[in-house]
Amino acid sequence: MFPIEDFRVLNYFGQIVDILLVTYVVYKLIMIIRGTKAVQLVKGITVILAVWLLSSFFGLRTLEFIMSQTVTYGLLAIIIIFQPELRRGLEQIGRGKLFSSRSVPEEDLIQKSINSIVKASTYMGKRRIGALMSLERETGMNDYVETGIQMNANLTSELLINTFIPNTPLHDGAVILKENTILAAACYLPLSENPFISKELGTRHRAALGVSEVTDCVTIIVSEETGNISLTKNGELHRDLDEEQLRMLLEKEFLTDTKQTSSSRWQWGGKKNG
The missing domain is CATH 3.40.1700.10 (DNA integrity scanning protein, DisA, N-terminal domain)
Structure with missing residues (x-):
């Protein structure tokens, strides 16, 4: 039998892997919706959640009730609103492109x-x-x-x-x-x-x-x-x-101005020069 310390190490290792996987999946999902209309919707949802938490903290019962109902029934609304992005994400999963890395042109x-x-x-x-x-x-x-x-x-x-x-x-x-x-x-x-x-x-x-x-x-x-x-x-x-x-x-x-820094890379989708 393995000693208890080994089980603890395996448990910690599993938690680290779990966090890294979830972080990577969230990052890829953000890349899918980045630059689309969904970004603005995500900002709106963030505002609603912030208002809900603040209303609960300050004891604003009426506003808290409204926000809680909005969050409760918001899942169905999110599915409807984000339908194009969800479809695009599922298509990328089906094509095996969700975990692909994006190359930078020379x-x-x-x-x-x-x-x-x-x-x-x-x-x-x-x-x-x-x-x-x-x-x-x-x-x-x-x-x-x-x-x-x-x-x-x-x-x-x-x-x-x-x-x-x-x-x-x-x-x-x-x-x-x-x-x-x-x-x-x-x-x-x-x-x-x-x-x-x-x-x-x-x-x-x-x-x-x-x-x-x-x-x-x-x-x-x-x-x-x-x-x-x-x-x-x-x-x-x-x-x-x-x-x-x-x-x-x-x-x-x-084209990035390489004279500004020797470590800068050429990026087709980079920001414009100052």
């Missing part, structure tokens, strides 16, 4: 992707081929990817150009890019409701501004009427960009 791969985007935008601008391309960053865009046709293809300028050729099945809508991959085409983006947008801007510009208001993505627009190239980020519109200006903006957003 510097040359990022630069190659930027070159492809700039080349395609310039080509389409000269020929007045309308285009709308959203580049995902920290905020996930799975909600919008699911509205289009999934491609999961390697990013090349030729493929981008062919996608937006008029009268082809995928030309209408937005292309969503992630790192060096074309996730989907013919996607629907939310239109901006800003009343101060110039009346001369069309649906593509309004969609680009709209998605930049609810995510941190960078969106490139090529006007079908004028061939001008524009870029939106954080609700801001940069119009009439030439090839070099577009390249500079993309590099500023997606």
Whole structure:
């Protein structure tokens, strides 16, 4: 028989493994909903729980009763509200992707992707081929990817150009890019409701501004009427960009300035430089 000390060690080891597993699963679940509408809902639930605890602490019986009823019946509401995220999580479990790690693209791969985007935008601008391309960053865009046709293809300028050729099945809508991959085409983006947008801007510009208001993505627009190239980020519109200006903006957003620190890494979805 094993001594009692061995059982205690095994018990402690089991508790540590249990905590680590639960922590990892929670982390992966957070990664699934990160950047989606579910994040705002989680914040709302956190506020409700905080109010419930405070009302109990200060003896606010009526408010405590209301909050307790909200929490009691909130499980069903959570299932209904988080249905898209729950479905996406179950699909990832089924595909074995829940515990997969996310690789970080290398510097040359990022630069190659930027070159492809700039080349395609310039080509389409000269020929007045309308285009709308959203580049995902920290905020996930799975909600919008699911509205289009999934491609999961390697990013090349030729493929981008062919996608937006008029009268082809995928030309209408937005292309969503992630790192060096074309996730989907013919996607629907939310239109901006800003009343101060110039009346001369069309649906593509309004969609680009709209998605930049609810995510941190960078969106490139090529006007079908004028061939001008524009870029939106954080609700801001940069119009009439030439090839070099577009390249500079993309590099500023997606390339980390290695001169600031020798330990910094190149990240396609990194924060913009200060």
